[in-house]
Amino acid sequence: MTTEQLQAFKxxxxxxxxxxxxxxxxEVLGGGERTVQDLQQALGLEQPVVSQHLAVxxxxxxxxxxxxxxxxNYALGDPLITELLRTAREIFNHQLVGTRSxxxxxxxxxxx
Numbered sequence: 001m002t003t004e005q006l007q008a009f010k011x012x013x014x015x016x017x018x019x020x021x022x023x024x025x026x027e028v029l030g031g032g033e034r035t036v037q038d039l040q041q042a043l044g045l046e047q048p049v050v051s052q053h054l055a056v057x058x059x060x061x062x063x064x065x066x067x068x069x070x071x072x073n074y075a076l077g078d079p080l081i082t083e084l085l086r087t088a089r090e091i092f093n094h095q096l097v098g099t100r101s102x103x104x105x106x107x108x109x110x111x112x
Contacts, residue, residue: 016060022053023085029063030082033073
């Protein structure tokens with residue numbers, strides 16, 4: 001795989017993650033396998049919406065399926081997805097801390 005192909009793969013991977021509802025689905029799946037019905041209940045969404053987002057995630061192998069009778073169970077394609085989401089949350093928290101520090105400094109300057 002060339003550098004350009006790898007970069008394109010990464011961009012497509014993150015594009016598949018680039019929707020708040022897909023992140024929510026992945027966070028729920030971090031707790032274990034779920035059916036579409038389970039995800040609907042957990043997220044308070046209609047079946048077509050959940051299925052549409054799952055299709056995007058499946059196309060990039062971010063989630064996998066396992067058929068059990070008439071049900072289809074969805075799971076994270078790689079347990080590192082949970083770690084990726086945790087890391088993203090930490091980055092967000094660091095940014096918030098930096099923003100709060102800047103705001104405090106601005107408030108101090110205003111009172112001088």
